[in-house]
Amino acid sequence: MNKSMEIPENKNIYYFNSIDSTNQAVRRLAEQDAAHFSIVIAEEQLAGRGRLGRSWFSPPYSGLWFSILLRPKLLTPPNAAQITLVTAVVIASYLRDHHGLEVKIKWPNDLLLENKKVGGILTELKGKPDHIEYLIVGIGLNINQQQSDFPTNLGLQAASLSTISGQLYDRTELFLSLRDDLIKGYGLFFSNGFNPFYHLWKKYTITLGKKVTITWPGGTLAGEALDLTEEGALLVKDSLGNTKIINYGEIK
Ligand code: BTN
Numbered sequence: 001m002n003k004s005m006e007i008p009e010n011k012n013i014y015y016f017n018s019i020d021s022t023n024q025a026v027r028r029l030a031e032q033d034a035a036h037f038s039i040v041i042a043e044e045q046l047a048g049r050g051r052l053g054r055s056w057f058s059p060p061y062s063g064l065w066f067s068i069l070l071r072p073k074l075l076t077p078p079n080a081a082q083i084t085l086v087t088a089v090v091i092a093s094y095l096r097d098h099h100g101l102e103v104k105i106k107w108p109n110d111l112l113l114e115n116k117k118v119g120g121i122l123t124e125l126k127g128k129p130d131h132i133e134y135l136i137v138g139i140g141l142n143i144n145q146q147q148s149d150f151p152t153n154l155g156l157q158a159a160s161l162s163t164i165s166g167q168l169y170d171r172t173e174l175f176l177s178l179r180d181d182l183i184k185g186y187g188l189f190f191s192n193g194f195n196p197f198y199h200l201w202k203k204y205t206i207t208l209g210k211k212v213t214i215t216w217p218g219g220t221l222a223g224e225a226l227d228l229t230e231e232g233a234l235l236v237k238d239s240l241g242n243t244k245i246i247n248y249g250e251i252k
Pocket of ligand 1: 020021022023024026047048049050051052054056058064065067110120121122138139140141143170181
């Protein structure tokens, strides 16, 4: 299964056999003035990164590890987190509509199949409090791995499209189709805002209506996830009945 992708020559797609992290590579390109929608994709990452300082398991020839550079003109930093939700909706819609996979979204960035994580999104931003210079959206999707390919510490919570469906996927085709859908989705988001994605996010999520414990660097909150605000934050009712707005964190 050591088959490389066949990515067509395209001045905005930078393909690597092996790289530290595609997010890091996009950051380096962004600092050299690379264009809006430039993409770095690699067969393998040697230092793939997840959220909250974790590493991301990125073995060769089996997943999709890519990052997209965005230079939004009008988006402000408080709305940047919506990019993660938009990305999750576009990927879930693509996998549902074209591959019959019932992908669910766990707030804010986990893509799940049968309650196991098949993908994640790491969004990073450079800017000032009132201005975004650029955003990097890093996407990791487990595609053709077998269950035994995952390290034991991930094995129970992680899956690939293949472990769930029993099929092998053409990663080149998946990537090129997803790229087209993401570029369309970001275009819609930049012109019309989060609203076109809001209802689909609510349809696909497993988070709402559940008891959750949310942690973030320096804090934790237990309660019930009531709703998503139109800005993309989570509304959580705590044990005293107070409703809190959570913009950033992770659900245990
Ligand atoms: C998470 O769920 O914690 C986010 C995982 C994001 C992984 C992707 S793989 C491509 C890009 N490059 C990285 O180093 N991380 C993201």
